Amino acid sequence: MARAGRRPGQTETREQIVDAARRLFAERGYAGATVRAIAAEAGVNPALLHHFFGTKQQLFVAVMNLPVNPAELLPQLLAGPSDELGERLVRLFLTIWGEPETRAPFVALVRSITTNDQAAAMMREFIDSAVFSKVAEARGIPRIRVSAAAGQLVGMALLRYVLEVPPLADATEEEIVELVAPVIQYYIDG
Template identity: 55%
Template structure:
């Protein structure tokens, strides 16, 4: 194979300094146009004009790519084990503490709040957020714990409401409550959803 023919192979663009950034830009366009469920790694690779293997090289999964494209501070592969490993009777506390930790620093909170705000005002963003949260996270946890989807969605709604009240609306005293105060208040309720 000559150097010229190697340079023409799909996904082998010479001189690209930010292939990862180009893939993320393509992913944002494809997720916005098709939503999370209908977007594919192949379609994103085609949009970025790279080989699908290169997409997998940078982002192991479609979920990981979505989290990176939307600048989310966590992926389902980080959250699911956190919820499933450890005593089942402590899931509520682990979940509340995790959400409080993930939203405590501006660099992790701001992307989450931005996605929430977008989902509240833009139907495409709402569809992407709904599909991602439901299929990549909530239903995975529900099925592994053998808990009805409705119960896991109720636990999510509790956490979503807390993030909204604390960081978007900034309701007091919730906005300034300590993590321990909120864990004590919310963990038993969240646990009830998982306990049945």
């Protein structure tokens, strides 16, 4: 049983929690790695994990070095008329990928998940439970449609920001929104 309270002396408690979480997410997946198990692995009380990270999802965001937390973006994305969700998705995606500070970690993550099976498994499970299922449930959309829309957006981002394929890389954001938003809206509406 982990001791309650703060450890005596100098510690790297936050880093130990991240390391423990990384190991357990890799071994057990996102759903199988519980807050209690991660805290026990790090030798801390679960309350300390909550103190540093808040939730398991926020801990995962830190472990994977995600530049944005989907839990913070989903409410603003889902707010508003359903018939404008495709446009909001495209604009949000362009905003996130368009900023060099947020693009660099995403590019690194894409490289990691395409070359590391454990990273891919962790990310796949996280995206499904923290993003796809939440959007599908909130809007009554089959998850396959949410997944297909995400595939369209990721493909667009890779061509535009990673490979920088013209004319997509040279298009204005408004041109991209005009072209891609109706397709994303189709996935949503069916």
